[in-house]
Amino acid sequence: MDNIIKGKAWIFGNDIDTDVIIPGKYLRTKDMQVFADHAMEGIDPEFSKKVEKGDIIVAADNFGCGSSREQAALALKYAGLSCIVAKSFGRIFFRNAINVGLPLMEADVECNEGDEVEIDLHEGTVTVNGKEFQGNKLPDFLLEILTDGGLVAHRKAQKNKQ
Amino acid sequence: MSTISEKIFSRASGKNAKANDFVIADVDFAMAHDGTSVLAVKSFKEMGEEKVWNPDKIVIPFDHLTPANTDTTAALHHEIREWIKEQKISNFYDVGEGICHQLLPENGFALPGKLVVGADSHSCTYGAFGAFGTGVGATDMSEIFASGKLWFKVPESIKITADGNFNDGVYAKDLILKIIGTVGVAGATYKATEFYGTAIDSMSMSGRMTLSNMAIEMGGKAGIVPPDKTTFDFLKGIAAEEYEPVYADEDAIYSSEYTFDVNELEPQIASPHQVDNVSDISDIKPAKLDQAFIGTCTNGRLEDLEVAASILKGEKVAIRTLIVPASRNVLIEAVRKGIVETLLEAGAVIGSPGCGPCLGGHMGVIGKGETCISTANRNFKGRMGVGGFIYLASPATAAASALTGEITDPREI
Secondary structure, eight states: SSSSSEEEEEEESSSHHHHHHHHHGOOSSSSHHHHHTTTTTTOOHHHHHHTTTTTEEESSBBBTTTTTTHHHHHHHTTOOOOOOEEBOHHHHHHHHHTTOOOOOEOOOOOOOOTTTEEEEETTTTEEEEEEEEBBOOOOOOOOOOOOHHHHHHHHHHHHHHH | OOOOOHHHHHHHHSSOTTOOOOOEEEEEEEEEOHHHHHHHHHHHHHOEEEOOGGGGGGEEEOOTTTTTHHHHHHHHHHHHHHHHHHHHHEEEEEEEEEEEEHHHTTTTTTTTOOEEEEEEEGGGGGGTTEEEEEEOOOHHHHHHHHSSEEEEEEEEEEEEEEEEEOOOTTHHHHHHHHHHHHHHHTTTTTOOEEEEEEHHTTTOHHHHHHHHHHGOOOOTTTTOOOOOOOHHHHTTTTTTSSSOOOOTTOOOSEEEEEEEEGGGGGOEETTTOOOOOOEEEGGOOOOOEEEEEEEEHHHHHHHOOOOOHHHHOOOOSSSSSEESSHHHHHHHHHTTTTHHHHHHHTOOOOSSOTTTTTSSSSOOOOOOOOEEEEESSSTTTTTTTTTTTEEOOHHHHHHHHHHHHOOOOOGGO
């Protein structure tokens, strides 16, 4: 994972819950493509067709609230999103995103749909249209998990070190 | 000067844990169900792990899509059953035993002072017993399967006090909806809540479980009721291991405090599509219903079925009415007490114990444009079926509404 992530913004509002990110009926599979094909279907059934690899979601408060379904983070990751920026996150989604290697950042940014967004994970900053916003930098041990590509890869890496 | 959460994390991490500290904590019991165990086991295997840290500390109930609805689900169930056998996990509850958040309490795994982590967001239910019960995702659960440990940020706590007596027709569900309507769906994000007051003291364990169950609907990491005689009586003879109750210090620091007067409380309704879209039933706009659903980890217990039966006795429902007991034990007791007969005679459908249609998987999903009154905990857009509308209410309100086909105040029946 790169420390600097650049991509085009998709804007979402408050309280985007896990049921709209990936509806319950698509959960019973291990096929990541199924999750990706239905990402954000509860809000915008066409989202998975429109989103492009490297795009970024910029949302308001409580993104990913609701269920513990890790498929929500997986759906966004495999749909091609490179980072989720939100004012705040549902706490289980927050953990899940890091665990599956989907970068995220808590930050309050001014941004319009389609804007180019640049995120510096190590500085905890988000830059939109030349304006820099300071977010909450992730603690180092979470950055390490992200850098390794998620918790499974991180655990393997830790074991190899021992 | 510690909260209940700080004390539990201090014990579980072996450090003096304060709010906002990061700790690595020993998990006392870990739970995953048929839904989340699939990815948890996948991650566990990908980590290159062979043996779980302690097979007696892991509890796996099958409840989300049970009995299996498709061949894909059946194959995944089969795969997990094989893994459970291979790992010698003794606390396995197969199809029809009930909902995880009912089974852990019934079998004495939700214990005062314990750290109980479930791969399900409503694991906060265990807070009703004075445990720190919290939900995580599948890969976090695989880390626990492997090591018995997990990192946590020790939460700040919110103190919620509810005093007074419940009026007839008003229940724990109405109180928690009122609380969520006040605090908001993100009002407790990253935080734990502690519940105090005479209304909580006089509540049964069933009511307390309803309360703690919905802490996550305010974003809460846990919703904890300090254990008392009601708790200890419930646990007598069933506790899975010894436990030590934990209480907050008098000078514990809370990030905010709320008080509620239960004497003034009337039945509450959460309208689509947010759980904090809550109003007094007297302020609700008339809404035609297509279905009533009584069940789930929020309100599928014996007390809930009993209340529904008392309203439906000798009457006929006007709409499809699905009743799904929270566990086999609940169903058996409901049969013994004649509750099931009453419900069936009133025209209700009884489902096999489990999550039922709560998350839109099977057994009573709703169609586009349809409206359901539900005793569950979530009314998110599309949750019970694309294009559907969900109103959340108590079992009494759901039963009263089943009789009329529109949202109805149980005090008027």
